[in-house]
Amino acid sequence: MADEIDTRVSLDLDPEAAMLTIVDYDDDTASYVSTAKSAFTEAFTSLRAIHDAKAAVVDDPTLTEAGALLKVDDFAQKRMIAKVYPLWDTASSTLNAKVEAWEKEMTKAVESKASQMVSSEIRAHFKGLKTGERMAAISQAIRDGDDVVASAVLGAPGMLSGIDDEMKPILLREYHERFNPGLAKRLRAVTAARDLIDSRMGVLKKEVAKAVGTIKLKGNTFDLHGQYSGEITPAQLRAKRDKSHKPFTV
Structure with missing residues (x-):
């Protein structure tokens, strides 16, 4: 784990902690699951950067609360789409290819050692x-x-x-x-790493949403469906902003 634990980001996405959940992760298998560790590392680093941006934008006197939220969300989406999500997709597909190839190796025919x-x-x-x-x-x-x-x-x-x-x-x-046994160990490691990447994508997206945040509303506010909503999300803000820009389109 990182030298300084950042409590702002879920430990489930810490690259060192994630690798330690793989039973067969050691010097023999580390290189085979390196794409997973790289994906977790970039995700963890990016989430910390989003939290830092969220803290910094508060000091910008030219931005309203809504403007600040959208600025942070734009930064988050750009970073996730440009770096993090592609790395996770690549890690999943690369590890899955190894799993499929080695699964075939584990059931391939053998040659008799006797006459x-x-x-x-x-x-x-x-x-x-x-x-x-x-x-x-x-x-x-x-x-x-x-x-x-x-x-x-x-x-x-x-x-x-x-x-x-x-x-x-x-x-x-x-x-x-x-x-x-070497092949069996590598197969167990890459299978666990692939499953880890796939299962924690949901955690990653939740952590992005948490890092960006929302605008908390005061009083009772209801959405179009009559459901109580105590916050405004970046997506809702962006939709309102884009709608207000339409009359100015040349």
Whole structure:
């Protein structure tokens, strides 16, 4: 986290705090999720800048409260649209591409490590087992690190070992997780980073709205639908301003 905690911005968007929520985030996986950290960093920096702008504009004697609010909102929208949102979109798509590619790697076919004769005998043995015994035996071989047995079974069509088509991808994934732990770890990290980016977009937008603020109204004010509204948003101000400018259009 930042050396000085800025309480104006949600900790959910702090880049260091966000990365720490990824269980497999360490020196081995940091480079693979760097786009997510960059996105969080830019978002956090931009939100602090919006808060700073909000504080500074108060001292401008030439602006009304409404004018000051619109100035801050214009600054916020420009920064978010030009920098932050594109970074978040890029991070999400980049990480998702990695997830999809590595998911395929985790279920790709394997080559038998035993000779053709030994592999055939192993598959024949497994095919002779009952379904429950067969699945338990294959999983046990994978957990034990017995690559000869596991690859003999999974390195050939499932029917030769009595494995149905639905179970083979599950077993292949279990195999790759055991024999390629580095890839499994990277996949878990990038999946978590992608989900983090996607799930916290809502938090980001709420924090932008909070940083910009609204104009609080006094008394009972009702909108066009008869609902009580105690504030005026930048969008409402901008709509009124644009409407008032129409008669001056040449």
